[in-house]
Amino acid sequence: MDVAVFVAVFVLALGSSLAMLFARNAVHVALFLVAGQVALAVAFLLQGAFFVAAVQVIVYAGAIMVLFLFVIMLLGVDQREALIEPLPGQRPLAIGLGALLVLEILYASMRGLDLASASPEGSAALARLNADPGNVEALARLLFSDFLLPFEVTSVLLVAAIVGVMALARRMGGPLTASERSDRAEEVAA
């Protein structure tokens, strides 16, 4: 049963990732990404990591990708993207780094490395996490006791990023640009 679900998830995740790479339409790309993320969430479920699965769906599939779609629809970027490379040398670099990553994964899986339990400290932490009250409670306890400071610092960082974006995107009281002027004119006409 587990194997059957795993195979289905594997096919779905890999298939939608590949389809995402080769899809032409920006909205389709976003959709395939959502499918891949949901498939990964099911994979997490299979591992007993319910909390991670739920967060994966809520945060990635439910919030971030909806925002992506929103921006795509609002800006009308559903035409075929221009085939000009914005960053020179990006393609060979991507291929090289991608190959490196594939090699790393192959090495890790060939050697049968269990990354979590490779060190005694890691396996102890994993055992503690999956101990009796369940990994949701254990995760919460760890997050709000031992790792409270990193957790809070991360949230402060996110808030700072949001405030920063708002400060940067806000229009100061200077003269309007040409596009802004035409926007205003349209608003008035409407």
Add this chain to the structure above:
Amino acid sequence: MIDWIKQLPGNVIDFIGPEIIIATAKVVLVFGVLLVTTLLVIWFERRVIADMQARVGPNRWGPFGLFQTLADGIKLFFKEDFRPAAADRWTFVIAPVMAMVPAFLAFAVVPLGDHVVIAGHRVDLVMSDLNIGILYFLAVGSLGVYGVVLAGWASGSKYPLIGSIRSTAQMISYEIALGLSLVPIALVAGSLSTVDIVAAQAGTYDNIVLFGRDLNFLEGIIPHWFIVQQWPAFLIFLVAGIAETNRAPFDLPEAETELVAGYHTEYSGIRFAMFFLGEYVHVVAISAMAATLFFGGWHGWNPAFPAAIDWLRWIVPIFWFTIKTVAFVYLFVWLRATLPRLRYDRLMWVGWKRLIPGALVWIVVTAVLNSDPEEVPTSARLWVMAVVFAILLAWVWRGDPRLTALEPWRKKEVTRGTA
């Protein structure tokens, strides 16, 4: 050979395993019940609204017009399945399914009753007792956005697109408030599992001491439902839940006075029926969740009663659960018949500037009140709640002067005054 055939049912059960058979049976049963419920809810809504508007409503098909929806469904089945030329082919096909499936999925964590023993197997009357029940509900709800968004985009025409952009903004905004309104519940129940949350609402309030006076007569009357101590969270949950279902007064995505039919303008036949089905299942799901999280789920008024007769033990909880859910469905219908649609900027204002900060404040208050249950006396809790209620009411009531200043009639008034 014949022996083997005789033993076949047993063999099959042994081969597949009773767990999988029970799980499949639950899924099929809940799916079927939801389909029938939708038929009844649509009929119920039409009759109730008709009654509120002093009309008769559907009364031709079957007793009291009960089969009206069935007839409508059959009609929709045989209508032409039209797809506009400008539509994005596959997305157009997938969108109604995406609108329908998450609504059904939400029922996986709704406990319909206690447990039943069938042929020696304990069957819990919940599809799956996930230890992240609330989060699962939110996750599935967040996927529900896709149906509306994709439908609007894939139709390749402007009204659906406007409708879907509106609904994206609306659903993302209210999802946050919905999620935050459930945090206090998790705090009080000490669990994210819906089964544990229902279990935490068993019994009644005993030993009620208010302002130093022992209120004996209330003993055993007030059920230990979370609505009693968590009603601000419930109000936020209710508003955000209605907004999540895209129904009046939050039905801007399909505002028929402005957008023809909004995101499903280009849909007809069976695909439109899927949107319809999804919407009503979503209404039932939010109602069921409200009953589960705030109104004690399947717990009845008097928990001692069902133990008397054996078969009542599992029928009565289902009865209570159904009653509570139907009450909320009625509320949904009532609101639709009563309230006018919100203006878009006000919708955003309510969501971002009132519901979300209100929910955050309430989380802090709940955390403080429940940090040590022995320490905080009931009268202090009541005082805190009264103060919070007054502040919230004043805060929401006062509105936002900048918003009212935007209203056209106000503007006219102002210019007339200065001229």
